[in-house]
Amino acid sequence: MILLDGKKVAAEKRAELRETIAQLQAAGKRAPKLAIVIVGHNPASETYVANKIKACGEVGIEAEKIAFEADITEQQLLAEVSRLNHDATIDGFIVQLPLPEHISETTIMSAIDRRKDVDGLTPENVGRTVQGLPSIISATPRGIRELLAYYQIPTEGRHVVVIGRSNIVGKPIAMLLMQRPYLSLPSMSAASLGDATVTICHSKTRDLKSICLTADIIIVAAGCPKLLTADMVKEGVTIIDVGINRVDGKLVGDVDFENVAPKAAYITPVPGGVGPMTIVSLLQNTLQAYMLKGER
């Protein structure tokens, strides 16, 4: 059993980013810049935003936090999105979710210019991803692909079972792994993954166990501790555990790790698996937006 060490891979990816950005600056270019919009004072959101800003600093991405009180109107927030869309010094920006109830997340997300949508959550980016067009891929699916590519785990022709159908994980990772690779590169890169037979399971799925038993790769993003147990997987399976649950004060995933791990060829730990890859994906997306912009 090989542990898919997201912490280690993320550190390497950060080092790569740091070097690329240092080279750009050595060549007289400006650093990439990310803006993070936060509304209100949700403690979890505050922590996430602080972590993202810290991560930016570590690789040389400039980060600007733009904070609004919870009573900002949808109209005012839309105006800020529009301003950021047009601000040439900002390469990408995110609006930290959740938003207060009087603001439609859908309306706000849809207003973000897809070229600056480094969370990859605008309908246009999602549609482009589904259609196999160049797009910005949302953080967790991008991180999962990077992890699979790093460990040279092929997906072509293999049966991938995705458990969970969220807009931020289940649906996009299913679409990415199912379709023709965007790039066919000689060595395996994240963009060369795809061509898998993909089954999407969720709360309404009837016989999850028998479906999982046919899977070569299982991606669990259901938010349910110990959902995937040892009797549900075949020997040699690859397990990607996206779950983050707090049980008895301890962070656990959606997989009964202790009993599933001995049967797995590869498995992500929680914490230290997909989690660290997610933040690094945001940094990669910001650099991608910067590179595509051509205004440096």
Place this chain on the structure above:
Amino acid sequence: MILLDGKKVAAEKRAELRETIAQLQAAGKRAPKLAIVIVGHNPASETYVANKIKACGEVGIEAEKIAFEADITEQQLLAEVSRLNHDATIDGFIVQLPLPEHISETTIMSAIDRRKDVDGLTPENVGRTVQGLPSIISATPRGIRELLAYYQIPTEGRHVVVIGRSNIVGKPIAMLLMQRPYLSLPSMSAASLGDATVTICHSKTRDLKSICLTADIIIVAAGCPKLLTADMVKEGVTIIDVGINRVDGKLVGDVDFENVAPKAAYITPVPGGVGPMTIVSLLQNTLQAYMLKGER
């Protein structure tokens, strides 16, 4: 075995459309209007466009054909798309594909205002469909849903196998049937379908037969005659055959109909199954765009 009679259902849907539009006009509103842009003289495209215009006429939708020679530039075609986006007398429009090689279909499609995108093929509409937001759904997936709903074939918790991963059929129908229904209505409507466990198979899938044997519903859109044979399906399966192939001058689908039909609970014929539903979907989409516009 019950034949899913697309010809009959499409006729009923056309009658409904005709009545709705007649009522609108009786109330002093203008008729919905569809514009169809065609470039060059591809004979198949000419036929498709003629059929669409005829179908519009049958239900009272005004149709305008806008024809360009094959030497139109991408820039000029983009200008026409922009003009149609802003023309308040046009409720929806389509650009008939394929386009000449010197014009990027992606660029043209992406330029269409999603609210007038009655083919449902812009990345934004596709992304909205994937995210479960109100959207215009492309013709064939919409037609398949209408057919399932008409015959009251439930999808919740059932295993749907989609064979083929095209942008116009495989990907969108997989996404639609997998996700939470957009509307939970007391009686079954197309919009209340969903919640299925969906597997997407394609040319790289290794053991298609064993996957199909577990399917409650199989949707075949691979463009390969007799791809699905009797040994690949279980008793009582529902079969939706999207294939249109010409073999020995005869129109056939992707299913070995003669041998598969006896095992099926429901099956679409080819021709007369999904095909007739596709054109009616375009008409429904045009009315939907008209209704949403609020300018009558």
